[in-house]
Amino acid sequence: MKSYILGDSLALFGRHMTLLKRAPQRILHVTLMPIMFVILFGYLFGSSMTVPSGDYHSYIMAGVFIQIMLASVVNTGVGVATDLKNGLVDRFRSLPMAQVSVLLGRTFSDVLLNVISCVLMLSVGLVIGWRIESNVIKATEGFLLVLLLGFTMTWIGCMIGLLVREPQGVNAVAMMVTMPSTFLSSTFYPLNNLPDWLQAIAQWSPMTTVATALRELWGNPTGNGADPALPLRYPVLSSALMLSALLVVVIPLTTRAYDRAARKG
């Protein structure tokens, strides 16, 4: 049974790749909004945004990469709910396969989708004048962190899809995860203008930590004040820990949700 995990996951990975090849516009669904953000925020509001020790163009890109990864929640969640709804999950469950492959095939194929989106976004960033000011190793570390965030988000998306079961409902629930993550953190604006209590919450948001880590790794301004919260003093390590902890919690919950969802009448 264990020996089937790899082969079965590859078969299902292949399924998602075929679907992506047939409908490549899905990449645009994920990247169009962040591209709009870069243009709108970068050019229209950018002039009114002040980032301590840096300019807004180089500040916003980390946030945009985070936004793309957060879109995985909806993307993956809708896909999982659709499989459940049209009975595909029932079919998989009646096959002598490694069941966890259904989730592995999907999450890993969504990582690949994220890689493609990142390359696209990287090009857009370079065109509007964003630059990575560090070295190749640090830059790569940054992108690996982006993908780790995306991987975590696809698992959260899987879980929401399995619990909500309705593709339309997934959108609404996913928004409740992605909206606060995006706007109650330093993804798009420095926190220094927020009231103190809100600043305290936002500083502890995992998204603020990841954003700070990315900015540090890419040599972009972090926009954090002189005495930030603890995770922001060691942003790379904190991000890795926070995301790993999330995965350790979410993966078993999701596998359980898969089991339950498939077992409901």
Added chain:
Amino acid sequence: MDIAISVAGLRKKYGETEVLKGIDLAVEAGTVYGLLGPNGAGKTTIVRTLATLLKPDAGTATVAGFDVLRQPQEVRRSIGLTGQYAALDAGLTGRENLVLVATLMHLGRRRARARAAEVLEMFDLTHAADRPVRTYSGGMRRRLDLGASLTGNPPVIFLDEPTTGLDPVSRIALWELVRKQVAEGVTVLLTTQYLEEADQLAHRIAVIDKGRLAAEGAPADLKRTVGGERLEITVRAPEMALAAQAALARVSSVGCAPPVVDEDGLRVSVALENGIAGVSAAAQELQQASVEVVDFLVRRPSLDDVFLELTGHHKGELETANR
């Protein structure tokens, strides 16, 4: 007799509702067994339990000799499941769907491709093999779905309302495909809301109602349990219907439901006994009561009558409930 599916004391609760209240079944290998019942009777729950998708609260079940609780993986290797919806990926082509299923059954790459081609041919889908399933008609999807459940050459297949929502032509075509499989020795467990479908396909039928087995047997035997011929008369005016009902009550067969008047108030039907003598007695009674009969019909009992008798549900009621 070789038993392909056996079920004993199966119980299942969803929260507070008990959907299976102790089901016992035995299905002979190489036959079609029909589970017939209104919506919510528990048919689908039985199928899902046998297909290892659900865990029962009590009871045992074996499929192809394997215990569904203790040997789920072996059971899965021996079954094909066609559910109420065509469980296919609409974005993949017919061929890709079948290759995926075959791969997940661990047939190996080359054999998976060969088997997919074979199934497409068998189900007359070769011409559409490389088109996304999204473009298929309802009938084609059901055919492909049935094909997908046969990909691994399973000895047992479960068909959960396989023709619901299909047009009559596609329905008959699917029945043909099922018969062909049975002729090759496959055992079929079929749930259906269509009495005609059970009558056409099943060697034995279990009528399920509210989580219990209401009756079990060959279609012909079940029909016999509700008495002999049915006489249906139509009277000229509604006020005659009651007189006709009273007249027919005197000849209705013992132990059967008394004559019933239809909703339109003009048609009265009754189960008769003693063949032609019963018809003659009925005619005499009607004449004596001076009921004006404008139309009459004598017919063999149908599964519809069985159903009405056993569950108190009309067939019409049953079908609307399922919609």
